[in-house]
Amino acid sequence: MGKQNKIYLILFALAVFSLPFFLRNNYHLMVLNISALNILVVIGLNLLMGFAGQISLGHAAFFGLGAYLSGILTTTYGFPIWPTVLLAMAFTAGVAFAIGIPTLRLEGHYLVMATLGFNVIVYIVMLQLEPVTGGPSGFAGIPRLAWSGFAFDSDRKVYYLLWAVSIGALLLSLNLIHSRVGRAMAALRQNEIAARCAGIDTEAYKVKIFVLSAVMASLAGSLYAHYITFISPGTFSFFYSLQVVTMVLVGGMGSLWGSVFGAFLLTLLPEALHAVKEYNVLVYGLILMGVLVFFPHGLLTGIAGIMRKREKDLPGGEERSRA
């Protein structure tokens, strides 16, 4: 991780952790908490999309597996919370491994279809397996998170936990992409055949990244379940998978800071769109399309590109931008 990234990360963490002092409204805190969880999912997904060059349209299912496994095991069967979260992550890893092994071996985007199919199956099981999952009316009464006597029982307390987790994930991911593994993945994304010729086991890397990104989604799901204490299948439908993919794309594939921005922006956007309730599906679709058509490398990169061009157009701008 470069020095610049370290400074950004420290500044970002400071900004994030001082924000609650200025917020009085619990609803605002809740929206921010949800965006922290989305950031966690989106960073994982971006590792897969931006570095392994594969799309998953099933991250809602991994998110949901985390949520339902830890919800059901802790509530119905009385498992302790933290080990269950780890258990859910391990289980999701196994599932992702089973899906990844056959599909990532193939040329083309077979993973998209496999994950999409998997998402639909998981969703339907959540809906139909009523005695276990509570069916369409959802699953309530999930215990809150606690750490040796300290209960995370308010939006404000959970805020610090969730953001610490997602900043931690950001830190680890930034380290990862600047390591040997990261360089191997960058090679893989650029040209898979060349990467293989250079002795990189591209298949193994793709599977590992896919499993990692599913595990991150599962962790986010477990935290979500223990934070909101109520889960229902609607949250984990195919639409959420689409939303997180959109967040990655709006932030820019391969840019982890972009993912933070994309997840944040698109979590807040629907809140802003409440004013145009009837139109929000349409507006969401149009924004997605517009960003992709005009800023295929993400909003941040796109806007930065426009600024640079403006600067160049000004007299003497050329030298300045070179410096």
Added chain:
Amino acid sequence: MSLWLQIFQFTLSGLTTGSTYALVAIGFSLIHNATGIVNFAQGEFVMLGGMFMITFYTFLRLPMVLAFVLTICCVAAVGFLLERGPVNRARSKEILILVMVTVGASISIKGLSMMIWGKNPMTLPSFSGENPLLFLGAAIMPQSIWIFGITIFAVIALSYFFRGTMAGKAMRAVAASRRTALLSGIPVDRMILLSFSLSGALGAVAGIILTPMTTTSYDVGVMMGLKGFSAAILGGYGSMAGAVIGGLLLGVLESLGAGLVSSEYKDALAFLILLIVLFFKPTGILGKGSFKRV
């Protein structure tokens, strides 16, 4: 009813829905062959087919044939606009980005339809009566026969188009190799446009013939698209014969599963089949493995 008769009955109704999956799957293949992208708005074409038909036939009281033709034109125009607008204008020609552009288009179309036609499910009257006919002891709705007939007609017309006409041959050339087609003077750009319009038209046909049996609403597109997509994979992505076989097979398996095992898990079953195919024969039933030259 004996078990065999039941199975026969389920197979028949499976073939009916399977026919419409086949039409959607062909639409996927057309666009995939011309551009390499997966068009996620394919299911929306089906939804629009039903909606436009209801508008023209039920609300404006146009004669059925005229409404049928107008609907096909309108949805083909939507396909046309999708290509001319977002897909063609996209700054990046990366497949991944274009696929996500069609996802955005799909959400936008859905949102717009919700505003125009509302949230309530709507339906069309059957083309010719509701009295079931008896065929070897199984009951068939007249609408099923329409669905079979029109699907078979569409498939035959398409085969003729691809083998017998210049435009069809040009489209096959583009599918085989875009660069070679361009070098031999085929207007690739226009062929891509044609593939989008044609997929729109096929989706419209599927929507029109299916709506009297299942009703429609603004949000049926996603599921329909996913099913057509699975059908295309099942048969072998990109092949027309594969799309038809995949569609019919998916319809029948789904119907048998719903009838004999559990109707709640009907949709899950379709995707379970998809996953199994991907694991054991990822190129589909008719697909051949391809080697990539370095």
